[in-house]
Amino acid sequence: MTAQIDAPRAKRIDPKYNRARKSRNNFEMMAWLFMRLSGVVLVVLIFGHLISNLLVGQGVHAIDFGFVAGKWASPLWQIWDLAMLWLAMLHGTNGVRTIINDYAEKDRTRFWLKTVLYVVAAFTVLLGTMVIFTFDPCISETVAKSVAQCGAGA
Amino acid sequence: MWSWVGHRVTGVVIFFFLLVHVLDTALVRVDPGAYDAVISAYKNPLMAIGEFGLVAAIMFHAFNGLRLILVDFLKQGPKIQRQLFWTVMVVWVVAVVGFGARHLTLAFTGGGH
Ligand code: HEM
Numbered sequence: 289m290t291a292q293i294d295a296p297r298a299k300r301i302d303p304k305y306n307r308a309r310k311s312r313n314n315f316e317m318m319a320w321l322f323m324r325l326s327g328v329v330l331v332v333l334i335f336g337h338l339i340s341n342l343l344v345g346q347g348v349h350a351i352d353f354g355f356v357a358g359k360w361a362s363p364l365w366q367i368w369d370l371a372m373l374w375l376a377m378l379h380g381t382n383g384v385r386t387i388i389n390d391y392a393e394k395d396r397t398r399f400w401l402k403t404v405l406y407v408v409a410a411f412t413v414l415l416g417t418m419v420i421f422t423f424d425p426c427i428s429e430t431v432a433k434s435v436a437q438c439g440a441g442a
Numbered sequence: 443m444w445s446w447v448g449h450r451v452t453g454v455v456i457f458f459f460l461l462v463h464v465l466d467t468a469l470v471r472v473d474p475g476a477y478d479a480v481i482s483a484y485k486n487p488l489m490a491i492g493e494f495g496l497v498a499a500i501m502f503h504a505f506n507g508l509r510l511i512l513v514d515f516l517k518q519g520p521k522i523q524r525q526l527f528w529t530v531m532v533v534w535v536v537a538v539v540g541f542g543a544r545h546l547t548l549a550f551t552g553g554g555h
Pocket residue numbers: 334337338341342348351356359365369370372373374376415416417419420456460463464467468484493496500
């Protein structure tokens with residue numbers, strides 16, 4: 289695999305060729321850095337998530353409404369999930385944005401693909417955030433019966 | 443080269459999984475019964491294989507991502523990138539086999555149910 293790459297000023301390239309105008313801010317640089325920093329943090333968050341939900345105890349068999357209620361009773365797991373949601377979504381959205389930039393050939397296609405991407409991503413992040421902040425264990429009768437917060441035993 | 447393809451493909455797969463995953467989790471806000479019903483789908487052995495594939499993809503993306511980060515930030519990173527790549531493959535295989543043994547046993551034996 290030895291690729292032949294013409295020198296940038298080879299004659300076949302129009303001498304008037306100019307690079308796209310340099311943008312004034314360093315957004316791409318920040319995005320590059322963010323991918324790396326969020327990646328490191330996500331390893332911890334996601335592995336912790338998978339261990340606590342798939343490997344501990346009965347693994348996936350333990351998961352039901354009561355299991356989630358138990359986890360989200362602790363602020364640690366609320367913050368954990370919130371951070372995981374935001375970081376994974378920003379990281380994933382930025383990654384998919386790069387991929388769209390790479391493969392979409394027409395500006396119009398690119399524009400629409402990215403618009404759809406951003407709308408879906410924003411919706412998902414807001415929904416997930418809302419769910420964590422407004423979660424109410426008492427809507428389940430089984431949970432309500434055993435949790436003091438729902439007035440059990442009162 | 444194909445580690446780059448693998449990184450890209452796994453990244454997109456995880457992204458789409460996450461969109462669906464936030465939706466199914468959102469059911470806890472709506473109806474406990476509906477949530478339990480949807481989650482019980484995750485417990486059948488066929489899905490267990492899907493979960494195994496998903497976790498294998500995540501582990502590849504995670505370890506390979508860490509390798510990319512090391513190559514970028516370590517001074518001697520680019521020089522040792524071959525060794526790093528093989529380290530990633532070994533760690534990945536060990537982690538996937540370990541996870542698979544535990545997860546598939548739980549899935550196929552019903553986790554003591
Ligand atoms: C098959 C593997 C997985 C299972 C069984 C699983 C299960 C769950 C469960 C039961 C919850 C509810 C809250 C909690 O337990 O903390 C949850 C929430 C969450 N999971 Fe997973 N998960 C899996 C994989 C993943 C992966 C790979 C990611 C990241 C890419 C992820 C990201 C999240 C996020 C962000 C939330 C919070 C959702 C919200 O804000 O509404 N999960 N998951």
